[in-house]
Amino acid sequence: MTERKGKANLEDIARVTGVSKMTVSRVLRGVSGFSDDTRLRVTQAAVKMGYVPNRIAAAFSSDQASTLVGMCVPRLTSGLFGHVLDGVDRALSRLGYQVMIGSNNHDPEEEEAWVRQVVSWRPAGVILSGRTHTPGTVDLLRQAGMPVVEIWDLTTSPIDMSVGFSHYDCGSEIGQFLIRKGRRRAGYVGALSRSDVMGQARLQGFADALMRSGTPLVDREVLHDSPGFYPGYYGLETLLARRPDLDVVYFHNDEMAIGGLAYCQSRGIRVPEDLGIVGWGGMEAASVLPRRLTTTIVPTTTIGKVAAEALVARLRGEAGQDVTVVPTRLVPGETG
Secondary structure, three states: OOOOOOOOOHHHHHHHHOOOHHHHHHHHOOOOOOOHHHHHHHHHHHHHOOOOOOHHHHHHOOOOOOOEEEEEEOOOOOHHHHHHHHHHHHHHHHHOOEEEEEEOOOOHHHHHHHHHHHHOOOOOEEEEEOOOOOHHHHHHHHHHOOOEEEEEEOOOOOOOEEEEEOHHHHHHHHHHHHHHOOOOOEEEEEEOOOOOHHHHHHHHHHHHHHHHOOOOOOEEEEEOOOOOHHHHHHHHHHHHHHOOOOOEEEEOOHHHHHHHHHHHHHHOOOOOOOOEEEOOEOOHHHHHOOOOOEEEEOOHHHHHHHHHHHHHHHHOOOOOOOEEEOOOEEEOOOOO
């Protein structure tokens, strides 16, 4: 017989090993009840013949649960969510599952459309970013009866499980820190004002902390753009044109803060002597700055790992928490 390397199927392996197709299938799926000799013959033949399992067929088979997990993130271009995805993918792979990725562009309606498509594949479970969903999304997931993990923005009343932290508390913590540092004229530069609910929560926490101290937020510049280096540069330029008396500016994220630092350098504005610059997220780009950025570090990879493990634990019927807090860390830095 001529072996078709890379194209072998279960019937080919059954013919070579002298066992049934069903036996081959069950051995390769790790089912117990077979002798060591049978298991060795089947697995060695599968490797030699280049057998690759059909995961799609497995996902729809009547005798095997799906190994697919759907995950929807706000933006595929987000550096922070890249690390979250890495944490999810590594954990799921180790546990025998595969991730299907989609994005919603911070739009709950787009998320609902994605969920509707993914549920039709009968995945093992779903991981969603944030806690703001349409009623249609919630109904779809509850009717599907699968594990759901909401990540990133913590909620104490999840659809099923929640893993993350409070964005409001992140903003509030930075506000209190800057007050203790003696800052009294704070501004804010952000992006995606109509859609990024979590960014808005950080801004609200920041503004509330300032208000409680008796020094309310002086001004804000929120762009209808994706957060990035240039929006940070341009946003700070626009904000300071209106309020040159500011003594600190809090940015939507580290990328925008780095853009703000570049603007300050181009205009001879000393940081932090003339103006404090504060970011959020603990992004990798901030690690190469001459001065350490004042920011909040988010344990992105850990959030992904914990979410994936919580979902699989629920699938296996293991005891677990409905709400898991993954703490962030304020880094005082040298720019605030």
